[in-house]
Amino acid sequence: MTPPDAQASTPRTWKKPPFIANPLLRYGLIIVGVVYLVWAFGSLPFNWERIAEGLPRAGRIFGGGFPPSLERYELLITGFKESFQIAIMATLLGVLLSIPFAVMAARNIAPMPIYIIGRAVIIISRSFHPVIVAILFVAAVGFGPLAGILTLILYSIGFVGKLLAEEIEEIDWGQVEAMKAAGAGYGAILFYAVFPQILPRQVGLSMYQLDSNLRASAVVGIVGAGGIGSTLMNAFGRYDYDFAFAILLVIIAVILISEGISGWVRKKIW
Incomplete structure (x- = not known):
């Protein structure tokens, strides 16, 4: 029989259990x-x-795309300027609109009928790809940046609203109880007990959504919703491949810079 000391000194290896045991x-x-x-x-x-x-x-x-050509840089600058305007306006409006829907969709602070309405809006906003929504808005309001802004507002409400609602559901409930005990109303509880707890998360989500909307603005522009995507499609339509590849390279560079800035801001916040 193996002595207890020998059993204790025998090395054992740990194996991660499989995801499905059977x-x-x-x-x-x-x-x-x-x-x-x-x-x-x-x-x-x-x-x-x-x-x-x-x-x-x-x-x-x-x-035909190499070497890329920047001879028509005026079109490139105009397209990117429009994409930035679309992304910034859609992010500002989308984040502002996502806050009330996030409050409505948080089960711990919203009554059931309001909760169902808030969740329904967020689910509908997240159900369709931005390109599909952009096609619908282009058909409704015509070609141009307005269709892109409306598309990305709906996209922002779905993404930011969902994550903010989940953040609200995980807040420290002690602060809410303390304000209720002091006789504070619903609005005061939201502004002084709920919103301060989710503010860092909201700022981080806003920066991420701005970065995401900047990328999406190039995609929805392909179907006529304005921005650099429209410039890119026009370049491909003219078989101007060297200019089209120049646009693609600039898009990559802008996204990399935007990703670096948003990551730096999120680190400073958290």
């Missing part, structure tokens, strides 16, 4: 997933002849 279920799900991928790939209507014809075409596009 091996039959675990491997069965893997097999089902592989079979589905094979079936889906085999049943989708891939046109291999067109794909083969598209490879030389892609080569011509990339070959």
